[in-house]
Amino acid sequence: GNSVTxxxxxxxxxxxxxxxxxxxxxxxxYPSLFWYVQYPGEGLQLLLKATKADDKGSNKGFEAxxxxxxxxxxxxxxxxxxxxxxxxxxxxxGNFGNEKLTFGTGTRLTIIP
Amino acid sequence: EPEVTxxxxxxxxxxxxxVILRCVPISNHLYFYWYRQxxxxxxxxxxxxxxxxxxxxxxxxxxxxxxxxxxxxxxxxKIRSTKLEDSxxxxxxxxxxxxxxxxxxxxxxxxxxx
Numbered sequence: 001g002n003s004v005t006x007x008x009x010x011x012x013x014x015x016x017x018x019x020x021x022x023x024x025x026x027x028x029x030y031p032s033l034f035w036y037v038q039y040p041g042e043g044l045q046l047l048l049k050a051t052k053a054d055d056k057g058s059n060k061g062f063e064a065x066x067x068x069x070x071x072x073x074x075x076x077x078x079x080x081x082x083x084x085x086x087x088x089x090x091x092x093x094g095n096f097g098n099e100k101l102t103f104g105t106g107t108r109l110t111i112i113p
Numbered sequence: 114e115p116e117v118t119x120x121x122x123x124x125x126x127x128x129x130x131x132v133i134l135r136c137v138p139i140s141n142h143l144y145f146y147w148y149r150q151x152x153x154x155x156x157x158x159x160x161x162x163x164x165x166x167x168x169x170x171x172x173x174x175x176x177x178x179x180x181x182x183x184x185x186x187x188x189x190x191k192i193r194s195t196k197l198e199d200s201x202x203x204x205x206x207x208x209x210x211x212x213x214x215x216x217x218x219x220x221x222x223x224x225x226x227x
Contacts, residue, residue: 034215043204043220044156089156093216100146100169101206101216103156 002027006090006104013080013111021075021107023064023090031092033057033066033073034101038087047075047088082111115139119205119219127227129194134222136188136205145188146206146216147180149173156204162188163210195226 007022025033035047035057048057053068062077073090090104118137126132138145147159161168162180179191188207192199202223206216 036218044206044218046215046217049215100158100161101148102158103148105155 002031002092002094002099002102004090004092004102004104007107008105009087009107009109011107011109013109015082015111015113016079017111019075019077019080019084019109021088021090021109023073023075023104025071025073025090025092027071027092027094029095030068031094033064034091034093035062035064035073035075036089036091036103038089038106040086044089080109080111082113085109085111115217117205117207117217117219119203119222121222122220123223123225125225125227126195128197132192132195132199132224134190134192134203134205134224136190136219137186138188138205138207139217140186141209142207142217143210144168144208145180145182146208147190148204148206148218149201150204150221151198151201159190159203192224195224197226200224200226 003026005024032051034049036044037047048059050057050066056065064073064075087106087108089106091101093101120135145162150156158171160170160174177193181189202221204221205219208214208216
């Protein structure tokens, strides 16, 4: 079945540091890939997505590229801010019918000023 | 912007009691989901629902759980006899049904079973 392996946290960075959160997946076919973010006390929000190989999703300075050859979708940001502190979830969704989202374990990110 | 709304935001109940969590999906969406997140753990799929029936359910979704769309707008999750381990945040989500479409999540209902 489908699965997502995500970099274990927690991750603590200083403001303006470069961020990478690794995500790899296992799936049949050609899934869509997502990053969701959960800010403290809030629900899940879509951060970015990519629906086919070599697509790059981007939002709020975050980027992730769908790499089929390495089955990866790593999240990056060049300069993080305190407001980026949250839990980040990598997820995939198969393209057969309307499949469910499968989530990774989540990575808690804390940015210190 | 349309959003998924969930009620209650927090419910405390005694073990063995029935609980109903309510969700109003985005109005033109056709697919509905429940997920749960035990504190500090991953987000787990419970069930998906389409055309008034369950499309898929996980091992977690046993006979104690049921879902219903009683009136064309609400989408409910019922837990018949709650257990301590049902304590979690429960998220409702909906989607349009396109193959690459994202799921839109509500803010969650926190269930505490004592």
